[in-house]
Amino acid sequence: MYYLGYDIGSSSIKVALIEAESGKTIDIHKEPAMEMPIESPRKGWAEQDPDLWWNYVCIGTQKLLKKCAVDKKEITGIGIAYQMHGLVLTDKEGNPLRNAIIWCDSRAVDIGEQAAADLEGEFCTSHLLNTPGNFTASKLKWVKENEPDIYSQINYFMLPGDYIAGKFTNVTSTTISGLTEGIFWDFKEEKLSAHLLHYYGIQKEIFPPIVPTFGMQGTVSAQAARETGLTEGIPLLYRAGDQPNNALSLNVFSPGEIAMTGGTSAVAYTISDQLRTKEIHRINTFAHVNYSPDRPSLGKLLCINGAGIQYRWLKEHLKVDSYDEMNDLANEINPGSDGLLIYPFGNGAERILFNKNPGASILHLDLNRHSTAHLCRATLEGIAFSLMYGIDILISEGLKPKVIRAGNDNLFKSVVFAQTMCNLIGHPIEIYNTTGAVGAARACMIHQYGFKAFSKIVMSNDLVHTCTPEKENKPISQAYQLWKEKLDSQINQ
The missing domain is CATH 3.30.420.40 (ATPase, nucleotide binding domain)
Known part of the structure; x- marks a missing residue:
């Protein structure tokens, strides 16, 4: 069957x-x-x-x-x-x-x-x-x-x-x-x-x-x-x-667990049991799939509209053959992209920016130093920075990450993107070989077998690898701080 x-x-x-x-x-x-x-x-x-x-x-x-x-x-x-x-x-x-x-x-x-x-x-x-x-x-x-x-x-x-x-x-x-x-x-x-x-x-x-x-x-x-x-x-x-x-x-059902995606948009989705939200203007709270009135399970979500779409735009205009080629180019460049900063906010109003729509932008482009490879790396880093900017908001809400998981697709297929996220959060990220369609099919099992059987299947079959923080990550931390300062200055004008 x-x-x-x-x-x-x-x-x-x-x-x-x-x-x-x-x-x-x-x-x-x-x-x-x-x-x-x-x-x-x-x-x-x-x-x-x-x-x-x-x-x-x-x-x-x-x-x-x-x-x-x-x-x-x-x-x-x-x-x-x-x-x-x-x-x-x-x-x-x-x-x-x-x-x-x-x-x-x-x-x-x-x-x-x-x-x-x-x-x-x-x-x-x-x-x-x-x-x-x-x-x-x-x-x-x-x-x-x-x-x-x-x-x-x-x-x-x-x-x-x-x-x-x-x-x-x-x-x-x-x-x-x-x-x-x-x-x-x-x-x-x-x-x-x-x-x-x-x-x-x-x-x-x-x-x-x-x-x-x-x-x-x-x-x-x-x-x-x-x-x-x-x-x-x-x-x-x-x-x-x-x-x-x-x-x-990704078997994320309990407080402190985080599911991340990096598709057309980038999302961090964490579970909470608190029926109250401080940052109601920048993050969203929804009833999670296992929600019930007597046992509230809430999904707190932040979304970056301009994420994978920024990488797609770059692919189309660079006229490269594949994302794998772009990921390989990005891997040639050191963390921090030699000062090149990219802001991926070009796909509509961003809720984490109080519904402002600043558009996508490139800062510190040096025509004598920066190459196609720099653009690829800086784009991946810029998307990761924007996602971390939102995760910082969740942390201010009381999030204490216990488990972080992501699917082995889209942006998380890039070693640069996954490692950048891992270094910024300072926590391992488990990468699983599953997709939304597979999850939707497996959810039918819960009707018949319950949540424990479902969780066992995910945990025993799908783990691909675990990305762990690097000890030396000062360049990417410094690049993120500079990226964040420039963004805050722009949106507070």
Whole structure:
């Protein structure tokens, strides 16, 4: 028997097939081969067609089943991970009313800032555990203000994973974890925030019914079976945003444990059991996948929008063949990149910078000394510096790192990036051979076997290596301090 896991990203759709009993990964397929387009009709906007995601879900599923020669009748569960903070709006027939406004769209920054000024600080601190910021609630308010004709036709608001789950099951639903990532949830009252909905003028009726993160969320419909090549009736057993799911994939469930990713954006996600957040303007607090009212397990998340996208931009403009080539070039240069500093903030407003959008920049470029290799190393270091800048905020919140884990993909495939992060934090980083799609598939096991069996599979099968801090790391520490001083000077102007 097998489970399927899906990772609905903004760059691609990944589909993973695993053995249901052992958790062993059979294969992973990515669709499309090139990255999906992000439409930006205005500066700071970022949109995608939700049906584009579903189209690639169908294509990817068909190709994976054919490649693995698996009997589709042996697939006994589906799990979904998805890009967070998106906004999908559908009509009474379930069709999208407009493109999805995705995670890196910054059109609602002003709305979120005004909400933070108007709502009581204690309410945000102890009820929302966040400010509304540039998240889904503020994006929905933007549609209400700027596209009233579309808003009037809304039957349901959804997050990206809710939409794909609905396409599979023909049933519209959401989760508590999803509602917290949209900043709709009142942790103190344990329900949708009536106060926030009243402030934004959003009616409760457009919110889908809530289902558990783990367990029966519906079954594959006849239409979805025809489009994906699956069998009708397969249960959907799990759904979570990509960062809570990444933490799950890395067996991160307890306070002091940190999961890191370095993809298009870079994220540090740590677990807390404290229902209060001081830095509500710069970090986010969500219900983790194992959250329950009687045992709060919260994910504290910081995100750098401009991370891997900065490295991709450099690759495209340097016209090199691969990221491996860039990583090899970066490895030729000493830590600190001979004074070259790169700031990767070129992908929308950055929450850790109080929703400012300073853009990407290069400082101290010496045309007589610095080479392509310097640019590669300084870019990796700049992304690591920005992530460490955010981790410093978490530490000020009381974080005491006990375990740090990351997946063996994207930026963490670079020895320079992984070692730079390790030296900056001063703590070992365990690198695991897992992905969001694999984690989403394995999460189906929790429904059947529980968390202990799941954790055993991750810990015994996936550890690739452990990166440990170097004794001599003064150059990178000095470079980070200089980088941070320049950034603070810029954003405090």
